Amino acid sequence: MSAAANALGRARGGFRDGAGAWARRNLWTLGLFGLLIVFIALTKLIQPNYGAPGIQGLAISILPIAFAAVAQAIVVIAGGIDLSVGSMMALASVTSAVLMKGQDDLTAGVIVGGTLLFGLLLGGINGALIVITKVPDIVVTLAMAFVWAGVALIVLNTPGGGAAPWLMAMISGPLGSPWLPKALVVLAVVVGVVWIPLRRSTLGLSLYAVGSDPLAAFRSGVSVGRTKIIAYALTGLFSAIGGLSLTASTGIGSPVPGSYTLQSVAAIVLGGVSLAGGRGGVVGPIIAVVVLALIRTDLTFVGVNPNFSTVVQGVILIGVVMFGSMVAMRKVRP
Amino acid sequence: MNSAPDLLLDATGVAKHYGAVIALRSASLAVRPGEIHALMGANGAGKSTLVKILTGAVRPDAGEITVRGKPFAAHSPAEARRGGIVSVYQEPALIPDLDIRSNLRLTQTPPEPVRHWLAELGLPDLDLASLARDLPLASLRVIDLARALAIEPDILMLDEMTAALPANLTERVLEVVGRLRGSDRSVIFISHRMIEIAAVCDRATVLREGQTVGVVDVTHGSEERIVSLMLGDIASERPVRATAGRTATGDRRSEVVPRLTARNLAVGTKLSDVSFDLYPGEVLGVVALEGQGQDELFDILSGSERPGSGELLVDGAAVSFHHPADAIRAGLVYVPADRAEALLMQRSVRENIALPFTARIGAWGPIRVREERRRVDGAIGKLQIDTRAASEVRRLSGGNQQKVTIARWVAGGVRTMLCFDPTRGIDIGTKQQIYHLLRDLAGAGAAILLYTSELKEIQLACDRTIVIFGGRVVAEIAAADADEPTLLRAAYDLQADAPMPEDVAGAVLAEPGAAR
Numbered sequence: 001m002s003a004a005a006n007a008l009g010r011a012r013g014g015f016r017d018g019a020g021a022w023a024r025r026n027l028w029t030l031g032l033f034g035l036l037i038v039f040i041a042l043t044k045l046i047q048p049n050y051g052a053p054g055i056q057g058l059a060i061s062i063l064p065i066a067f068a069a070v071a072q073a074i075v076v077i078a079g080g081i082d083l084s085v086g087s088m089m090a091l092a093s094v095t096s097a098v099l100m101k102g103q104d105d106l107t108a109g110v111i112v113g114g115t116l117l118f119g120l121l122l123g124g125i126n127g128a129l130i131v132i133t134k135v136p137d138i139v140v141t142l143a144m145a146f147v148w149a150g151v152a153l154i155v156l157n158t159p160g161g162g163a164a165p166w167l168m169a170m171i172s173g174p175l176g177s178p179w180l181p182k183a184l185v186v187l188a189v190v191v192g193v194v195w196i197p198l199r200r201s202t203l204g205l206s207l208y209a210v211g212s213d214p215l216a217a218f219r220s221g222v223s224v225g226r227t228k229i230i231a232y233a234l235t236g237l238f239s240a241i242g243g244l245s246l247t248a249s250t251g252i253g254s255p256v257p258g259s260y261t262l263q264s265v266a267a268i269v270l271g272g273v274s275l276a277g278g279r280g281g282v283v284g285p286i287i288a289v290v291v292l293a294l295i296r297t298d299l300t301f302v303g304v305n306p307n308f309s310t311v312v313q314g315v316i317l318i319g320v321v322m323f324g325s326m327v328a329m330r331k332v333r334p
Numbered sequence: 335m336n337s338a339p340d341l342l343l344d345a346t347g348v349a350k351h352y353g354a355v356i357a358l359r360s361a362s363l364a365v366r367p368g369e370i371h372a373l374m375g376a377n378g379a380g381k382s383t384l385v386k387i388l389t390g391a392v393r394p395d396a397g398e399i400t401v402r403g404k405p406f407a408a409h410s411p412a413e414a415r416r417g418g419i420v421s422v423y424q425e426p427a428l429i430p431d432l433d434i435r436s437n438l439r440l441t442q443t444p445p446e447p448v449r450h451w452l453a454e455l456g457l458p459d460l461d462l463a464s465l466a467r468d469l470p471l472a473s474l475r476v477i478d479l480a481r482a483l484a485i486e487p488d489i490l491m492l493d494e495m496t497a498a499l500p501a502n503l504t505e506r507v508l509e510v511v512g513r514l515r516g517s518d519r520s521v522i523f524i525s526h527r528m529i530e531i532a533a534v535c536d537r538a539t540v541l542r543e544g545q546t547v548g549v550v551d552v553t554h555g556s557e558e559r560i561v562s563l564m565l566g567d568i569a570s571e572r573p574v575r576a577t578a579g580r581t582a583t584g585d586r587r588s589e590v591v592p593r594l595t596a597r598n599l600a601v602g603t604k605l606s607d608v609s610f611d612l613y614p615g616e617v618l619g620v621v622a623l624e625g626q627g628q629d630e631l632f633d634i635l636s637g638s639e640r641p642g643s644g645e646l647l648v649d650g651a652a653v654s655f656h657h658p659a660d661a662i663r664a665g666l667v668y669v670p671a672d673r674a675e676a677l678l679m680q681r682s683v684r685e686n687i688a689l690p691f692t693a694r695i696g697a698w699g700p701i702r703v704r705e706e707r708r709r710v711d712g713a714i715g716k717l718q719i720d721t722r723a724a725s726e727v728r729r730l731s732g733g734n735q736q737k738v739t740i741a742r743w744v745a746g747g748v749r750t751m752l753c754f755d756p757t758r759g760i761d762i763g764t765k766q767q768i769y770h771l772l773r774d775l776a777g778a779g780a781a782i783l784l785y786t787s788e789l790k791e792i793q794l795a796c797d798r799t800i801v802i803f804g805g806r807v808v809a810e811i812a813a814a815d816a817d818e819p820t821l822l823r824a825a826y827d828l829q830a831d832a833p834m835p836e837d838v839a840g841a842v843l844a845e846p847g848a849a850r
Contacts, residue, residue, distance in 0.1 A: 025465075205432065205440045212431035219389075219427035220441050221412030278431035 028272030028324060029284040035320070036287050039294040047301050052178040054297075059181035060171060060249050062293045064089065066187055067242030068260040069267035069285035070195070071235045076268055078231035079211035079277030080130065083141040085239050085264050086257035087148035088122050092243025094152050097161025097253025108164030115240050122148060123236015127229035145261065152255040161253040171248050183249075187286070190241060194234075195282050207231055212278025266317055267292065272324075292317075341400075342367045342520045343419075343489055348397030349544075350383050352729075355722055357383040358394070359544035363522075365489065370511060370521040372531045372552065374560055375541035375761070382731070384541065385493055385524065389421045390414035401488055418488035422495055424759060426474035430467035434477060437466060447484035448477075455480055456506040470625060472499050479507065490514070491522040496530055497759050497787075500623045501822060508534050527788070528557045540564055561762065590614065591650045593750050593781035594635070594666070599644035605630040606805035608644075612750070612781045617772055619792040619799030619816070620785040623825050627805035628785050632754045635783070636668035637661030648750075662690065665749030671758045673735040676742075679728035683719065684710050686727055687742045713745035718767060733764035740771065748780045755787050769795040789818045789825075803827040 023030065043050050068085050075082045096115040100108045130140045171183040198204040206227045209217035218224050242260070247253050264285075271288035273280030292313060299309035343365040350358040358380040365371045375381035386392040388399075390408030399406040401418040408414035411421065428437050438445050445462060452460050455476050466474060475495065482490055492511065496504045512534045514521055523535055531538060535552045540563040548563045550556050592611035599608045605627035612618050622628040633639035634646070637655035646653050648664045655661045658668070667690070670676050677686050687710045714721060717737040720730070727738060736756055743751060753772070757765045772782050772795050784796060792799045793813050801809040801824040809824040 202440065202442075205436055208432055208436075209429040209440055212429045215425075216427045216429050217440075218391075219411050219421075219423060220429065220437070221410070221415060222440065223410065223412070278429070 026281075029281065029287065031324075032271065032284055032287045032291070036291050036294075039291055039298075043294055043298055046298060052174070055179060056172075056174065056181045056183075058290070058293055058297065059183035059187075062289050063171060063183045063187060063245045063249060064242045064258075065260060065263050065267065065293070066286050066289045067190075067238050067245055068264035069271065069289050070191055070282045071238035071242065072261075072264035073268045073271065073273050073280060073282045073285045074207065074238065075231050075235040076273050076275060077211050077277060077280055078207040078228060079214065080127075080137045080228060080231060081141065081265075081275070082123075082126060082232065082235045082239075083138065083261055084122075084126060084145035084148055085235065085242075086260035086262075087145045087152065088119060088236055088239035089243040089246060089260055090255055090257040091122065091148045091152040091155070092119050092240035093246040094156040094161065094253035094255045096244055097163060097247045098156055099161075100164055100167075100247075101160075101162035103164065105164055105166055108167065112164075112167065112244060115244055116237060119236040119238075119240020119243070120233045121236065123239065124229060124233040126236065127232025130232065131225040131228050149257055152257070156253055156255050159250075159252050159254045161247070163247045163251045167244070167248045168251055171245065183245075186245075191282060191286070194237070198234075199281075203227070203230065208278055210277075263289075263292075266313075270317055270320055341365065343399070343401055343406075343522075345384075345388075345399040346397060348384060348387060348394050348399065350380075350387065350392065350394050355729075356544055358387075360546075361397070361541060361544065362546045363539050364549070365520045365522060366537075367518050367520060368514075368516045369536040370515055370523050370534050372535040372538035372560075373522055373524050373541070374531070374538050374564055379541040379564070379761075380544040381524065381541050383544075385421070385491065388414065388419055388491060388522070389423075390417075390419075415485065415487065419491060420482045420485050420487035420489070421491040421493060422475070422478050422482050424494045424497065426466075426471070426478045428466040428474055428478060431465065433463050433465050434460070434469075435462040437477075438462070438481060441481065441485075443481050443484050447486075448480050451480035451483045451510070452477065454506070454510050456503055472503055472625075475499060476503060476507070479510075483510070487519065489520050489522060491524070493524045494759050495523075496525060496527065500625075501825075504530075528560070531560070532557060564762065592647070593649060594783070595645075595647035595650070596631075596635075597645040597647070599631065599634060599641050599646065600805070601630050601634060601639060601642040604805055605634075605641075608802065608805070608807050610800050610807060610810075612783055614779050614781050615776055616797040617776050617782040617784055617795055619796035619813070620783060620802060621789065621792060621799050621821050621825055622785070622802040626802050626825075628754075628802055630805075631802070632668065632752055632785065635661065635666060635752050637666070667743040667746075667748060667751055669736075669739050669743070669751060669753040669756050671755035673732065673739055676739040677727050677735060680726055682725050683714070683721055683727055683730070683738055686738050687713050687745050690742050690746055709745045713741035716744060717741045717771060733760035736760055736768070737764065740768070744771075744775070748775050750781045751775065751783070753782065753784045755785055757791065758787060765791075789821045792816045792821060801825055 047054070068089060071085050072082060092115050095118060096111055099111045099114075103111065126141055126144050129135070129144070130137050133140070171186050173182055174180055175182045175185050206217065206222045209220060209222050210224050210227045210231070214224050217227075267288040268280065268285045269275065270292070271280065271285030273285060295313055295316060296309055299312060300306065304312070341364050343363065345361065345363040348358055348361045361380060361384050363373065363384065373381060373384070383392065387394050390410045390413050393407075393409065404417075406417045406419070408417050408419070414421070428434070429440065432440065435445060438448055449462075452458065457473060457476055457480075460473065460477070469477070476499075479492070479495060496507055499507065508530060511521055511523065515536065523531070525531055532552060538550045538552055538556070538560055539546055540548045540550065540560055542564060550560055550563070590613055593614045594612040595610075597609050600606050604625070608627070608631055610618065620628060620631070630639065634641045637658040637660050640654075640656070646655070648666070653660075653664055655664070661668070668676075678689070688706045717740060719737045719741060720734050727735060730738070740756065751772075757768055769791070772784065776782055776797075784791070786792065793816055796813050796816070798810060798812045799816055799821070800807050801811065801821065803825060804827070808827045811820065811824065
């Protein structure tokens with residue numbers, strides 16, 4: 001009886017401590033969320049007509065980059081990096097578009113599923129090469145970026161193919177309220193379905209463990225090599241989802257990867273994922289993608305030269321990261 | 335099987351070589367159920383290789399290992415754990431970016447028994463939600479041990495468990511480990527501290543040159559036998575303190591300008607007021623419990639950190655270091671406890687030793703190879719570094735690595751050396767060589783500041799010592815008076831005649847008890 005009361009008291013105390021600890025640990029993401037609100041306000045200020053249609057367009061345009069950022073975040077948390085994210089997206093995009101063209105809905109569904117498995121395979125190959133050959137991850141994934149990009153062009157050398165109507169309908173338009181774009185819901189659902197169970201599983205812990213301290217992870221009984229391969233495979237999976245979202249948003253497959261790889265790295269750095277591994281999550285990078293996109297639309301709207309807006313994007317990236325590390329340093333040395 | 339096996343762990347003929355280097359020739363280890371078994375060996379004896387084999391990090395080339403009569407062949411710590419052996423390593427195996435609860439979940443360890451053992455080990459109030467990276471090293475080691483105990487393995491292997499633990503936690507750890515005696519589980523206990531071996535162990539297996547050279551029942555007087563087995567030929571060698579040097583220093587003190595003077599140094603919350611003089615020709619000890627500001631003091635002296643207030647004088651002139659290079663230029667060189675902090679692990683012994691004096695600004699251009707070789711060879715010879723694996727420092731044993739960290743400064747000529755626990759986790763033979771070397775350097779006019787976590791080193795190597803507590807110098811003691819009880823009292827900032835807290839008294843009283 002009293003033991004139960006004690007346990008209850010401890011649980012309640014644990015909850016309160018837990019909330020504080022959660023806020024402390026997600027300080028970066030919370031700060032980034034504040035930054036997002038600032039930029040939304042700023043956007044409304046300089047584009048008084050910015051409303052539901054703008055948000056619709058924004059949601060669709062950021063979808064591929066958001067998936068790329070999630071893909072990159074997973075592998076970087078596990079202590080690696082993947083420079084072939086953009087190429088894998090292109091390959092997934094053209095493969096799905098070529099196969100889907102003229103197929104009925106059911107077949108298209110099978111093809112979408114197959115594309116996801118294909119992504120897992122591509123990433124798994126990246127990871128296996130890194131773990132087995134012990135060649136540095138940057139070298140392997142850079143080389144594979146060329147390989148996957150080349151294969152994408154072999155599959156389809158000019159933009160073409162098609163997408164199932166249901167796939168395109170899935171991300172265009174609002175869901176209920178005009179302020180809630182379907183693309184955003186898809187992003188939240190897909191990331192939620194994969195990431196939340198993963199984060200709570202031993203596998204998820206292992207990803208963080210391997211990225212944080214591989215030796216301690218090994219000694220804790222984690223199979224370091226296998227965990228790394230799974231991390232790369234998940235990166236491949238999210239790259240494939242990003243590729244599918246490209247196909248879905250344009251209705252065709254495009255074989256030339258955009259600058260998704262570098263944008264994904266920028267987003268995770270801004271999103272609070274440590275390039276040293278072991279720290280961060282996927283929510284921060286997604287918010288970072290939105291912030292970066294808002295910056296671009298605002299600069300375009302006020303008529304800044306698009307080339308100059310790229311410069312501004314870079315300066316903001318460095319500025320925010322520098323500010324963050326200054327705050328972190330202040331915390332360590334009062 | 336109809337009868338319980340006599341031995342819990344039985345390893346025979348275990349061998350391992352790396353290329354041409356034979357790490358283990360033929361080692362055996364037999365552990366009975368319910369005993370605490372010490373595994374002893376000097377540097378390069380093969381002890382760490384045998385440990386790696388038992389933890390699953392390395393596969394043996396030959397030999398048979400059984401646990402409870404079943405063959406044991408582990409490819410990873412996870413398999414070793416399934417085979418019945420769980421280890422607590424010298425460096426904690428906790429993931430820095432995960433909180434303690436997640437760390438437990440990672441190894442599928444239930445938290446309730448861990449809490450129980452944490453309470454037993456003196457950390458009842460630990461918050462399992464804290465990140466591992468935010469906890470002090472001593473707590474992490476205790477958590478590691480509590481986690482291993484909670485798993486209830488057949489064999490618990492403790493590798494230098496008490497190194498870097500403060501005295502009160504060491505006592506608790508030894509007490510808890512001692513309680514496992516007589517159960518159906520066993521402990522393999524690895525420590526360089528004879529006192530601990532004598533206090534908790536039943537038997538000791540001694541390795542030398544890759545072979546088991548003896549199994550000793552730990553009783554009165556067995557330390558001598560263990561040491562002689564470990565050291566082989568150099569058993570009779572004892573550290574010799576240059577007492578002549580000490581008196582000379584004492585005489586000269588009034589006329590000589592101190593090499594290094596600290597006046598009221600303070601930084602942050604850890605270091606509040608430290609002053610001392612370090613004279614040429616002396617070894618000045620620094621004694622402190624874990625986390626009393628000694629780390630910050632050495633960071634300031636070596637130029638890694640700037641003092642918040644206070645003054646630093648070298649040869650009577652005020653200095654201000656902005657970078658370790660400034661300190662090195664002023665003749666202050668630093669030997670850290672963590673070898674990895676000082677060495678380029680993937681480069682050769684030669685490059686590591688030569689780096690400090692070839693990396694001087696203004697020494698750009700081609701390296702003068704012949705001059706470099708002469709100085710490096712001189713240093714290698716002086717420190718008797720085993721250079722069989724000289725092409726990569728990380729392949730050297732811990733003791734030899736530590737010698738390289740000292741040699742790199744010796745090669746350039748030492749004026750002032752700051753040693754931060756240089757003998758942590760290395761064997762007796764190498765320790766003695768390091769004491770000799772420090773005395774020789776002091777004899778040649780160098781000034782040496784030596785922080786040590788092993789209190790007996792003060793009398794073995796120092797002329798006098800300062801004691802730091804709570805960021806202040808609380809005592810200065812001449813080596814002749816600096817026996818371990820005195821130092822421990824001072825380290826806890828207790829008056830000589832004041833009664834001691836129970837755990838401290840226990841630590842002191844354990845020594846005569848151990849020798850009995």
